[in-house]
Amino acid sequence: MFLPSLGRLEQTRLSLNKEDVYLSRYTDRVTRETREATAALLREHGLRVTPQRRAIWSVFEGGAAGHLSADEVLRRARRELPELSRATVYNALGELVAAGLLQALDGRGSQLYDANVASHHHFRCRSCKRLYDVHPAGVERLQLGESGFRVEETRVVFEGTCPEC
Numbered sequence: 001m002f003l004p005s006l007g008r009l010e011q012t013r014l015s016l017n018k019e020d021v022y023l024s025r026y027t028d029r030v031t032r033e034t035r036e037a038t039a040a041l042l043r044e045h046g047l048r049v050t051p052q053r054r055a056i057w058s059v060f061e062g063g064a065a066g067h068l069s070a071d072e073v074l075r076r077a078r079r080e081l082p083e084l085s086r087a088t089v090y091n092a093l094g095e096l097v098a099a100g101l102l103q104a105l106d107g108r109g110s111q112l113y114d115a116n117v118a119s120h121h122h123f124r125c126r127s128c129k130r131l132y133d134v135h136p137a138g139v140e141r142l143q144l145g146e147s148g149f150r151v152e153e154t155r156v157v158f159e160g161t162c163p164e165c
Contacts (some may be wrong), residue, residue, distance in 0.1 A: 028039040034061065045099035055081035056092045060102065060115035067105060067112040067122075107131065121155065125162035134158065 033110055038057055039049045047053060055077040068076075074089045093113055096102040105122070106131060107113045121139060123132040139156055 034058075040054055041101070045101055047099055048093060051081055052084060052088050053092050053095075054163055055084060056089060057096070057101070060113075065115060067114050068108065069107060069112055070111045071110070073113065087088065093144040103139065119153070123160070123162070127161050127165035130162060130164075132162065 003082055009123055026135065035054065036110065038054055038061070042057065044051050059068065059073050059076045068080055070089055070093055074084065074086055078084050093102065097104045097113070100117060101115070103114045103117045108124070112131060116133060120123060120138055121134050123134045123164060135157060136158070139154065144151065
């Protein structure tokens with residue numbers, strides 16, 4: 001009776017190993033596709049594809065990164081490329097902003113970078129200093145009272161206390 005149980009245990013282990021192999025192949029394919037998409041995006045915007053730019057852009061992929069300082073980008077990108085230097089991060093961030101892939105924002109003490117380059121507005125919490133994307137109603141109707149100005153862009157930053165604080 002003990003031997004059949006051992007046999008089932010080995011079969012389970014074997015099937016888990018097959019799943020691990022399957023997941024590994026899937027992860028490799030997704031990683032390869034992501035790397036190819038990153039390379040195409042960088043080239044599309046006139047940037048040379050380098051391991052450093054790939055690592056830095058990977059921090060922002062998917063849009064979930066939020067608003068990051070250069071130091072936070074450096075910390076996260078070093079997970080992929082440990083030898084990455086601070087100067088390279090600052091230079092690459094400037095190039096990504098100039099290419100239109102990132103937006104630079106005033107972060108109260110340090111510049112923040114946002115992969116959401118579409119026109120949008122922000123809310124800054126005075127307590128935790130966090131910056132949130134917001135979509136206020138009626139902003140498109142804002143007008144200047146004076147004439148002669150040509151408005152090219154409108155950025156609204158609300159300040160106050162966020163729900164978490």
